[in-house]
Each structure stands twice: as C-alpha cells, then as structure tokens.
Amino acid sequence: MQPWPWYVAGPLIGLFVPALLLVGNRMFGISGNLRHVCAAALPTRAAFFQYDWRRVGGWNMAFAVGILLGGVLVGLTMPDGAQIALSPAARESIGALGVRDFGGLVPREFFNWSSLLTMRGVVMLVGGGVLVGFGTAYAGGCTSGHAIAGLADFQLPSLVAVIGFFAGGLFATWVLLPLLLRGGL
Amino acid sequence: MVGSSAGVHERSPVSPTGQGVTTFAATDGTEASEAGAELRTGRGAGLVVYLMFGTLFGIVLMKAQVVSWFRIQEMFRFQSFHMFGVIGTAVVTAAAALQLIRRTGLRAANGQPITIPPKEMGRGTRYWLGGTLFGLGWALVGACPGPLLALLGSGKGVFGVVIVGAVAGTWLYGALRPRLPH
Numbered sequence: 001m002q003p004w005p006w007y008v009a010g011p012l013i014g015l016f017v018p019a020l021l022l023v024g025n026r027m028f029g030i031s032g033n034l035r036h037v038c039a040a041a042l043p044t045r046a047a048f049f050q051y052d053w054r055r056v057g058g059w060n061m062a063f064a065v066g067i068l069l070g071g072v073l074v075g076l077t078m079p080d081g082a083q084i085a086l087s088p089a090a091r092e093s094i095g096a097l098g099v100r101d102f103g104g105l106v107p108r109e110f111f112n113w114s115s116l117l118t119m120r121g122v123v124m125l126v127g128g129g130v131l132v133g134f135g136t137a138y139a140g141g142c143t144s145g146h147a148i149a150g151l152a153d154f155q156l157p158s159l160v161a162v163i164g165f166f167a168g169g170l171f172a173t174w175v176l177l178p179l180l181l182r183g184g185l
Numbered sequence: 186m187v188g189s190s191a192g193v194h195e196r197s198p199v200s201p202t203g204q205g206v207t208t209f210a211a212t213d214g215t216e217a218s219e220a221g222a223e224l225r226t227g228r229g230a231g232l233v234v235y236l237m238f239g240t241l242f243g244i245v246l247m248k249a250q251v252v253s254w255f256r257i258q259e260m261f262r263f264q265s266f267h268m269f270g271v272i273g274t275a276v277v278t279a280a281a282a283l284q285l286i287r288r289t290g291l292r293a294a295n296g297q298p299i300t301i302p303p304k305e306m307g308r309g310t311r312y313w314l315g316g317t318l319f320g321l322g323w324a325l326v327g328a329c330p331g332p333l334l335a336l337l338g339s340g341k342g343v344f345g346v347v348i349v350g351a352v353a354g355t356w357l358y359g360a361l362r363p364r365l366p367h
Contacts (some may be wrong), residue, residue: 004271009249014278048359063239070243071338128325129350137318152279164316170322173261
C-alpha cells in the first residue's frame with residue numbers, strides 16, 4: 001500500500017490549524033480529549049478535572065468522534081492485509097525485531113487480543129497507552145498540539161516538548177522495543 | 186507553581202454573551218494560560234462542523250499511513266523521509282497560514298479576533314519530561330492520540346484497550362499533578 005505522498009498529506013494536516021481557528025477560534029489539538037473524558041465520566045476530585053468539559057471540550061470531542069468515523073470509512077475500503085510500502089531498510093530492521101507478518105497497518109502479532117495475555121503485549125498496549133495519556137497531559141499536548149500547532153506558532157515550550165517526544169521515541173525504539181521483542185518476554 | 190491557581194481559572198466565569206473572547210487574560214502561569222486558552226467561548230461552529238473536520242482529519246491520517254506502527258518505527262529509525270515530510274510540511278503550512286491570518290487580521294466566523302495565547306515556559310520541566318514520557322508511549326504503541334482513534338475506528342478493537350490506558354494515564358496525571366514538578 002502506497003501512502004498519500006507526504007507533500008499532499010502534510011499540507012492537508014497543516015490546514016486544520018487555520019481551519020479550526022477560522023471556524024471557531026479553536027486551537028488544533030487532540031490529547032485534550034483524554035482530559036475531557038476524565039472530567040466528564042470518571043470519579044475524581046483533582047483540580048485538573050474541575051471545569052466545564054462540555055463548553056471547553058465539546059467541540060474537541062466532536063472532532064475526536066470524527067477521527068474515529070474517518071477510521072471507519074477508510075477501514076471499510078482498505079484491502080485486508082495489504083502491506084505498507086516500507087523502505088527496505090525499515091523492513092529489515094523491523095524483521096530483525098522478530099516481526100514476520102507485515103500485513104495491515106500495524107503488526108498483527110502484537111496488536112491483537114491474545115497479545116494482552118503476554119508481558120510483551122501488556123507493556124506495549126497498556127503501558128504504552130498509559131504513557132501516552134500521562135505524557136500528553138503532563139506536557140500539555142501531543143503531536144498535533146505541540147509538534148504541529150505549537151511549532152507553527154513558534155512556541156518555544158512546544159519545541160522543548162517535541163525534542164522530548166523524539167528523545168522518548170528514540171529510546172523506546174532503540175532500547176526498549178529490542179529488549180521487549182527480542183528478549184522473549 | 187501554578188498548580189492551585191489552575192482550578193480557579195478553570196472555574197472563572199465567562200461571559201455567556203459570547204463576548205468573552207478576551208477572558209483568557211490569565212497568563213501568569215503555564216496552567217493558567219492553558220486553561221485560559223481552553224476557556225474561550227462564544228458561539229462557534231456547531232458540533233457537526235467539528236465532527237466533519239474530524240472525519241476528514243481521520244481520513245488523512247489513515248491515507249497518509251501515519252497511524253501505522255510500521256511507519257512510526259521507520260521514522261524513529263530514520264529509514265524513510267515519509268513521516269518527517271508529513272510533519273514538516275504540516276508545520277510549514279500551518280505556520281504560513283497563521284502568518285497570513287495575523288497579517289490580514291482575519292477573524293473567526295463568529296467575529297472573534299483570532300488569538301493564540303502563548304504557552305508559558307516556566308521551568309520547562311513539564312515539557313521535556315512530559316514530552317519524553319509521551320514519546321516512549323508513542324513508539325511503543327506506534328500511535329499518538331489521533332491515530333489511536335482512527336485505528337479503533339478502522340476495526341482494530343484492541344486499540345480500545347490502548348485508549349482506556351491513555352485515559353487512565355491522564356487521570357493519573359491529574360491525581361499526581363500537585364506533587365509533580367512543572
């Protein structure tokens with residue numbers, strides 16, 4: 001499967017920043033929804049969650065539901081098990097981690113229900129998820145809010161956050177994942 | 186730190202008339218300005234509009250394959266330009282558009298002036314430390330929050346578990362927040 005080329009997809013993604021500002025003076029970002037869900041649905045007395053989530057986050061939650069719908073629409077039209085056209089180097093490196101099945105968007109060997117019965121699966125899926133939620137709340141944004149909207153607005157804190165994103169990602173890629181996947185956990 | 190002030194700002198009253206744009210005057214601290222940014226109100230577009238924008242965004246994420254664990258690995262191994270090209274041109278496009286909005290003084294559809302409150306650096310701990318923790322998770326699950334939703338939608342139900350984990354992580358942050366360095 002060839003992706004939409006970067007010079008098409010990137011500008012399209014970037015246009016969501018001005019579009020949301022022009023439509024409703026909203027700043028592009030996704031991870032705030034995790035906070036809104038906590039404020040809306042989870043028991044908590046933490047000050048962090050005491051705000052009017054409907055008014056502050058209603059638009060953002062609608063945007064999030066839309067992303068899910070977008071996934072449904074593309075998922076329906078995607079051939080099952082088609083392989084992503086990775087670079088040969090990436091294919092070799094990922095193969096060296098023990099991945100054999102290159103079909104689909106994500107390695108099915110890790111991202112399936114029975115994987116949750118393994119240490120490896122719990123660390124990747126649950127541990128990774130908790131880190132995503134904790135880290136974005138702590139940093140006040142994710143790839144969209146900091147790496148795209150924040151950098152586009154020349155916000156120094158966003159640059160620091162993005163350097164952190166990459167430091168963490170590089171460490172997980174070069175140290176944690178090889179330990180996890182080749183260590184036979 | 187601004188920990189205790191955030192709750193106050195978050196609960197501060199905002200004009201129900203929709204003229205409350207400028208109520209995010211609180212720029213005395215990280216969390217305060219962030220809360221202020223979120224507090225902007227006024228009649229914006231209806232939720233359906235945001236739903237449609239989200240749908241388009243989800244389609245682009247899927248079609249560009251930035252939802253793929255394989256692609257994220259490829260990026261962190263510097264084995265393809267694809268992801269860097271996507272993120273890089275997204276930033277450049279958004280930056281150019283923001284400059285255009287500033288120079289032309291364009292307003293939002295409801296007449297509000299478009300304003301982006303600056304993020305407060307403070308000591309910066311939250312940015313590098315929170316960012317690094319997120320980065321670890323990003324590479325492990327191979328997806329950031331937007332792609333997680335798109336993947337779940339595309340029928341990969343197990344990503345529901347990842348999302349529940351992410352909500353739990355945010356909840357945990359909220360609980361620990363008063364004791365964390367920012």
